[in-house]
Amino acid sequence: MLLLLLLPVVQLAGCVNSQQQNPNVDFTFTTLDGQMKQLHDYYGKVLVLDLMGVNCQPCGLEMTQLKQIQTNYSEDQVIIISIDVWVSQGENTSMLRQYLSAFQQQLHISLNWTFGLDDARGTIGNTYAKNGIPTLYILDTKGNIYYTHVGYDSYRSLALKLDQMVRKI
Amino acid sequence: MMKQKRMLIFIGIVSCLVLNISSPAMAAEPVLGEVTLSPEHPTKLTTVTFTVNVIGEDISLAKVVVKECDKTSCQRTLDNVTMQSLGGTRYRANVTLDYPTATYITYWVYIERTAGPTAVLPDSHGVIVNLTASPSDGNQSGNNSNNGKKQPGFEVALFIAAVGGALILAGRRRYR
Helix, strand or coil: CHHHHHHHHHHHCCCCCCCCCCCECCCEEEECCCCEEEHHHHCCCEEEEEEECCCCHHHHHHHHHHHHHHHHCCCCCEEEEEEECCHHHCCCHHHHHHHHHHHHHHHCCCCCCEEEECCCCCHHHHHHCCCCECEEEEECCCCEEEEEEECCCCHHHHHHHHHHHHHHC | CHHHHHHHHHHHHHHHHHHHHHCCCCCCCCEEEEEEEECCCCECCCEEEEEEEEECCCEEEEEEEEEEECCCCECCCCCCEECEEEECCEEEEEEECCCCCCCEEEEEEEEEECCCCCEEECCCCCEEEECECCHHHHHCCCCCCCCCCCCHHHHHHHHHHHHHHHHHHHHHHHHC
16 A cells, blocks of 8 residues: 555656766867867767856856866776867856966976867757856766766766766776 | 179168168057055955056056856956046056855956057956855855756746645545
8 A cells, every 4th residue: 555655756756867868068169279079979989068158257267177087087997088168158168278377386296188168059058058167077988968067076987987987887 | 792782771761761761650559557456355255356467558548357166167357447546557446246156256357448459458368266154154055056057946836736635635534
């Protein structure tokens, strides 16, 4: 009797992080040296996608956590890509370069993973960072969303998810 | 020897003149002058008036970009608010803050020109302004800190399970 009562409840509850199929993420971005790239060029490995802005302080804090990911996971397993999605509000390649240089010079942290920029219309930001930045995605080897988080997320939290992903490969 | 020196000097002068004539005249880069905010110490969820002084040539449009942030994220609201020209080098815009948990804003001015590339001022990073705590801050229950993740199903599930369990227990006692 109790089981019958609980059955519809179980079906209604907790559908947020279910096993529903998540669409894969793909877009075009411009690298710091001016090349046009597609996100699917990086499929085949676990992707940590970081949508950020130069003038976003929490995004800067997130960089320190991403640096730990870069240190603790090999590039054969996990690739990090950071995309500046505030290009439509005036940020540009020069500002992003200065930002990376400042990390190196002032904090002695070299952020040497792939950095890129959104287009002038803000296509990536409008689609994948509607609720603010930083917005983080962990994508599987086919670009499907495994995890997403808006706002600063700690290395510990990200590593828990990454370990789950990496074990599946 | 003297003749050669004079020749070299002459060539140098002519070269400079030629370079000056042939290179196009570049409009000076715009410079951000004084910026005032009203109120000077804004609070969240209020309207802030930005008055800026932009010194430069060929400016066709000035926009203020305001980002509202708390310690974990910055929001995408208030993009590119077009500023009204007050004449001369002064521009003004009213911006209404609407992020409930914002603790600071960061802003910059985006310039479009009739001739020349767009400019962002300051050109390296935005200006950060801490928001003053509003009087109602202490009364808020602070239930907006879950980053928008909503899982109402679990609360409903627990409630229904509790009610169901209570009904079953009540039914058993009646039959004893």
